[in-house]
Structure formats: C-alpha cells, structure tokens
Amino acid sequence: MCLVEGWGHEARHARVRQLLRERQARNAAHSYPLSATQQGIWLADTLNPGISGYHDVAQVELQGHLDTGRLRRALAAVMRRHEALRARIETDDDVPMQIFDRQIPAIETVDLCGRAADRQERHVDRLVGIAATEPFALDVGPLWRGLLIRLDERRHLLVLVVHHLIGDGESHNLVWRDLLRGYADPLLPAVTGYGDWLRTRVAQEDAAVxxxxxxxxxxxxxxxxxxxxxxxxxxxxxxxxxxxxxxxxxxxxxxxxxxxxxxxxxxxxxxxxxxxxxxxxxxxxxxxxxxxxxxxxxxxxxxxxxxxxxxxxxxxxxxxxxxxxxxxxxxxxxxxxxxxxxxxxxxxxxxxxxxxxxxxxxxxxxxxxxMSPRDVAGLRVIPRxxxxxxxxxxxxxxxxxxxxxxxxxxxxxxxxxxxxxxxxxxxxxxxxxxx
The missing domain is CATH 3.30.559.30 (Nonribosomal peptide synthetase, condensation domain)
Structure with missing residues (x-):
C-alpha cells in the first residue's frame, strides 16, 4: 500500500534514480582516479592485506620534554596540510577512486617506563612489528597510523606507518619536515593540488600507453x-x-x-x-x-x-x-x-x-x-x-x-x-x- 498519496512505484523509481545521479555527481566532483602505480598497489594489497610490502614504517626518537597535546595538534595540522593523508579508496562499479575526507586517526600511546632495557627493546620491536603489518581498511581510511611509545620521562619513540597508496620516499621527508614544523608552530598552511596532479598524471599515462x-x-x-x-x-x-x-x-x-x-x-x-x-x-x-x-x-x-x-x-x-x-x-x-x-x-x-x-x-x-638528528622546540629528534x-x-x-x-x-x-x-x-x- 502506498503510504503517501501520489507516491507510486514509478515515482519512487524516478526518485531513486535521481538520488543515484546526484550521488554520482557528488562523488565525481570529490573523487580522483588512481594512477597506474596506485592501481597496482591497490590490487596487491587487496590480495595480501598488510603483508604486500607497501607499508612504510618510520621511527624517530624524541629526547627532552614532550608536549603530547602539542604533538597531536601538529599531526592534525600535517593532515590538514596534505590531501593524501586524508585519503580512502572507494570502489564504484569495481573501479577504485580516492576521496580525501578522513579525519586524524587516534594515536595509540604505550608506556614502557621502568622496564629493563633489553625487555623494553624487545617490546618496542613487537609493537612496531604489529603496527607495521596490521592491514588498513582501504575503503575507510585514513591510510596511515601513529604509535607513541614512552621509554622514560624524557625519551619517546614516535612511529608512523604510511601506506604507499598515499606516500613515497619524498613524502617521507615532507611529512616529517612538516610534523616538526607543526610542533614548533601548528599554524601550517595547507598545500593543494594533489588531486589535480593525479588527474594530470593519469592523462599523461593514458597518452603514453x-x-x-x-x-x-x-x-x-x-x-x-x-x-x-x-x-x-x-x-x-x-x-x-x-x-x-x-x-x-x-x-x-x-x-x-x-x-x-x-x-x-x-x-x-x-x-x-x-x-x-x-x-x-x-x-x-x-x-x-x-x-x-x-x-x-x-x-x-x-x-x-x-x-x-x-x-x-x-x-x-x-x-x-x-x-x-x-x-x-x-x-x-x-x-x-x-x-x-x-x-x-x-x-x-x-x-x-x-x-x-x-x-x-x-x-x-x-x-x-x-636521517640526520635535529633540534625542534626543545626536543632532540633522532631518526631510527x-x-x-x-x-x-x-x-x-x-x-x-x-x-x-x-x-x-x-x-x-x-x-x-x-x-x-x-x-x-x-x-x-x-x-x-x-x-
């Protein structure tokens, strides 16, 4: 029985089609194609999630008084600055597309203060190993995670695991540079153009096939x-x-x-x-x-x-x-x-x-x-x-x-x-x- 007068099957179907067209138009405006490299990475990680070889693990030791609130604000500033760090991969008719709409993930914190050095290092290795291999939900995102390990009162280890779908070697440098800049001054300006770069790159690839x-x-x-x-x-x-x-x-x-x-x-x-x-x-x-x-x-x-x-x-x-x-x-x-x-x-x-x-x-x-050490806002930062x-x-x-x-x-x-x-x-x- 029709619950609303005039709302019959044809009208409902027309409305559904209209809503689908509107959603597709919104997605087209806010989604971007994957480059050929990303398509290969996406397929490999879909087949072997977490162990495909496409997780980049970076660690720095932070010596000195760490303001954890300031660090989280710096991470949020870096995520606002770089579109790729907000990415997730959504499939539409089996075609993967990337959308940049994620918020900063929760940064896991583990306290290992007071443990003997050898036990502490073994525990660190196990924690980093788990973080490095835990699969990302590609369609949910974001495609990076952070882990902060407290070693003692004035020593912390910050671990970032970034999926290669959103990063490469140069990105490694950029993210760490901006994170340290953001710790000193969280008012980092955003950079735009990654989505435009992707569309241009895909067009170049198509032309070169x-x-x-x-x-x-x-x-x-x-x-x-x-x-x-x-x-x-x-x-x-x-x-x-x-x-x-x-x-x-x-x-x-x-x-x-x-x-x-x-x-x-x-x-x-x-x-x-x-x-x-x-x-x-x-x-x-x-x-x-x-x-x-x-x-x-x-x-x-x-x-x-x-x-x-x-x-x-x-x-x-x-x-x-x-x-x-x-x-x-x-x-x-x-x-x-x-x-x-x-x-x-x-x-x-x-x-x-x-x-x-x-x-x-x-x-x-x-x-x-x-990999050179540097000093930032009272911290000595030593890459591992x-x-x-x-x-x-x-x-x-x-x-x-x-x-x-x-x-x-x-x-x-x-x-x-x-x-x-x-x-x-x-x-x-x-x-x-x-x-």
Whole structure:
C-alpha cells in the first residue's frame, strides 16, 4: 500500500534514480582516479592485506620534554596540510577512486617506563612489528597510523606507518619536515593540488600507453627474472634482510671522486656497477626496476605528499667502464619516463603467462630520507633506521643520498646468507677496481 498519496512505484523509481545521479555527481566532483602505480598497489594489497610490502614504517626518537597535546595538534595540522593523508579508496562499479575526507586517526600511546632495557627493546620491536603489518581498511581510511611509545620521562619513540597508496620516499621527508614544523608552530598552511596532479598524471599515462609496446619489446630482449645463485623458491615471506656492501673508506671516497669528476651522479654510477656485475654473472643484459619520482614534471607537485612515483625498467649491458654503462642505461631508460610500468608488465605477462612481475625481480632504489638528528622546540629528534620492511624484489641495491656506501636488501627466508655476503663482497671489489 502506498503510504503517501501520489507516491507510486514509478515515482519512487524516478526518485531513486535521481538520488543515484546526484550521488554520482557528488562523488565525481570529490573523487580522483588512481594512477597506474596506485592501481597496482591497490590490487596487491587487496590480495595480501598488510603483508604486500607497501607499508612504510618510520621511527624517530624524541629526547627532552614532550608536549603530547602539542604533538597531536601538529599531526592534525600535517593532515590538514596534505590531501593524501586524508585519503580512502572507494570502489564504484569495481573501479577504485580516492576521496580525501578522513579525519586524524587516534594515536595509540604505550608506556614502557621502568622496564629493563633489553625487555623494553624487545617490546618496542613487537609493537612496531604489529603496527607495521596490521592491514588498513582501504575503503575507510585514513591510510596511515601513529604509535607513541614512552621509554622514560624524557625519551619517546614516535612511529608512523604510511601506506604507499598515499606516500613515497619524498613524502617521507615532507611529512616529517612538516610534523616538526607543526610542533614548533601548528599554524601550517595547507598545500593543494594533489588531486589535480593525479588527474594530470593519469592523462599523461593514458597518452603514453601507445609507447608501452616499444618499451616492452626492448625489455623482452633481455632475461627478465634472473635466476640468482643463493636465492631459493618463493615461500611468500618477504621480510627484509639488509647486507651492507663492505667497501673500505678510502676506496669509497675514491669512487665518489671518480663519479663526480666524470659528471655522473652516484646513483647512475652504482646502477651501472650493479647491473654490470649481474650481467657478467648471468652472461646477458639485465633489466632493473628503478623507482622514480614524478614530481619534477610538474613544479607544483614538489611540496605535495602522495604516491607520485613509478618504476622505470632500466636495461644494463656489460661493458669495460661501469660508470659510463650506468649513465648510458639511465639515459635510455628515461626515454620511457611517461610509460606506466603496470602497462609494460601487462604486455609482457601476456607473453609469459606469469602472475608475478614479468619485467624483473631485481631493483635499484635511492633512499632520500634525511636521517640526520635535529633540534625542534626543545626536543632532540633522532631518526631510527628502517625496520620491519617487506620487500617486493628478490634483490635490491639501496643507494643513499648522503653518499654513504650502498646496501643489499633481500627477502631473508629465500636467501643463502653466505652467498649473499659473497655477492656484497664482489660489489665492494668492483667499487675498488673502478676507483
């Protein structure tokens, strides 16, 4: 029975359709597409929530008198400043879109005062491990969380876990910079334009898809997933193990001087050296995945936190001059800068039938996070090394922006660590010979 006169089935259906159109119009105005990189991350985390390797864990020790209320206000100011920190991912007809409407999450606080140092450190490690792997509700958001651990009266540990859907290496620097600025002065101005950047980036990717076939054809000419001696079958455990490259200080300084004297960046010099080492071991060119920030294409993106990175397939062939080889490989790779890595992987996957990354299982990354201590409003802020990482590639060379020697990063459970140590020593010997 109709409860309101004149409100029959046709009128109800028309009203429902009108409401749906209004909702879609509102969503279209306030939602933004995912870049190709974000689409890949979203899919991986949907399949393996919490352990997909896309949680960035950052820790700083705060020494001195901490005003926790002031810290919370600073976190709120940073969240107001950066749209990405307010994001959640909503699906409409199975298409993921991002909406920036979340409020600051509750910051969990744990008091470990009075515990013995060894017990305290074990408890800290367990707490950070839980925070690092707890899945985010992508459709609810926000896609970051904070944990404040009180170690004693004048020492706290602040842990931020940020999903890579909303952040990258440069975002790491921006968020910490603005958090410390906000602690000193919570009246941080907002920065806008991330949503506009996303729409522009997606348009650039769409326009570059036609060139993906050329990049995929070139990548197909080299062995893509390397059979690395000492690396066993994938057991699904991607927890990271770090091995420093043991190069002597004077040899490292000489290597830096040679690269600088040749007008070559440290990154491209080490990329070439690492790639040539692998090429000689396998007897063929190698393809390396290199994360590259997209910010420099749009100047207004320089100050924005967000997922503004893509992988660049970089093919390295053997040669007598490692540094020159790296420069050449990097220059050629940049020709495909706009081509989405996900599209290249899709094209190669159709040839190989692989369900994992068909492009490469080896990477070179640049770690740009500033790890130097600093003083802010009566606090001594000391960054802690990365921990509880999960890695996507079987072997990664990490290059540091502060010009310290590189490291190898691998999923620990898959590697014979003695073989890995031998590989790190071989890289160190090559640095020494290249000086």
């Amino acid at each position: 036609a060139r993906a076939q050329k990049v995929a054809d070139r990548a197909a000419q080299s062995p893509r997933r390397l059979d690395l001696p000492g690396c066993g079958a994938d057991d699904g455990d991607r927890r990271a193990h770090v091995v420093p490259v043991p190069v002597a200080a004077d040899d490292w300084e000489a290597f830096l001087a040679r690269a600088s004297g040749g007008g070559v960046t440290l990154f491209s010099a080490l990329l070439g050296l690492f790639g040539v080492e692998l090429a000689e071991r396998t007897g063929a060119p190698v393809t390396l995945a290199v994360p590259l920030s997209q910010r420099w294409r749009q100047s207004e993106g320089a100050d924005l936190a967000g997922c503004m990175v893509d992988l660049l397939p970089t093919i390295v062939e053997g040669g007598s001059d490692d540094i020159a080889v790296g420069q050449t490989a990097w220059t050629q790779a940049l020709e495909g800068f706009d081509v989405p890595y996900r599209e290249i992987a899709r094209l190669l996957s159709s040839r190989t039938g692989r369900t994992d990354d068909p492009v490469t299982n080896v990477a070179v990354e640049q770690f740009n996070v500033d 090394p990365r921990s509880h990482l999960r890695v996507r590639h079987d072997l990664t060379l990490t290059v540091f922006h502060d010009r310290t020697p590189p490291q190898l990063l691998v999923p620990r459970s898959r590697w014979d660590l003695a073989m890995l140590d031998e590989f790190a020593m071989s890289i160190a010997d090559r640095i020494t010979r290249t000086r």
